[in-house]
Amino acid sequence: MSLRAFHLLFIALSVVLTAFFAAWAAGQYQRAHEMSYALTGVASVASGIGLAVYGAAFQRKTKKLS
Amino acid sequence: MNIPYTVEERPDSGLANGKLGIWLFLASEVMLFGALFSTYIILRTGATEWPHGELSVPLGALNTVLLISSSVTMVMAWAMLKLHNWGRHRLYLLATFALAGIFLVNKYFEYSDHLARGEGPSHSTFLAIYFTLTGLHGLHIVGGMVVMAYLLGPGAKLWKQNPDQFTNRIEYTGLYWHFVDLVWIFLFPVLYLL
Helix, strand or coil, X not given: CCHHHHHHXXXXXXXXXXXXXXXXXXXHHHHHCCHHHHHHHHHHHHHHHHHHHHHHHXXXXXXXXX | CCCCCCCCCCCCCCCCHHHHHHHHHHHHHHHHHHHHXXXXXXXXXXXXXXXXXXXXXXXXXXXXHHHHHHHHHHHHHHHHHHXXXXXXXXXXXXXXXXXXXXXXXXXXXXXXXHHHCCCCCCCCHHHHHHHHHHHHHHHHHHHHHHHHHHHHCHHHXXXXXXXXXXXXXXXXXXXXXXXXXXXXXXXXXHHHHC
């Protein structure tokens, strides 16, 4: 496996982590009703979207690198 | 005497020696961390109660952001060599080194905060496995930094003599670095969130 492929796998797993972190923050918010948890959840979802967009752009732009 | 297959692929394995070597090494690392993760699962499932909220989630999340960013800068350092942009390569590799350094500084503050409160590895089963897993991971971060320092310093000379071999070395360092980052991607939810 090349570094390019490993990087794409890593970014995919990072997106899964942001989804998990957002779900964790939502659970904490339901329990404690603290605004910081809601903000954490939103930031995590935004990070996940950002990482997914980055991953797609990286895959497109580095097709010729191997 | 020249070492063969540092750049070209071996006909039998289809890989250059370095790539085969780094994947064999990473396979052994999977077994090492896999054993420790298994230990964690056995300890946790066997415990009558397990502490929650002992670790700083914001600090752990910040370290996660640092390591994900460092994987981006690492792959960019490699991509810049492929595009023959030496200056940008140096910048990205230096950024990776700096992000790793900030990660370790955060870890130092986290450790010293626990130790100041008398919460060392012998305090509880949770802290014992926490210090073992994150300590070993931290040592891997230090190892990666040593390699990066070499490639930024004396090892950089190889670029002028054999650019393809140097590019391969950066790729192997990148593979190792991504593995270290991947371990953290599992450590963060397991230790800080669950």
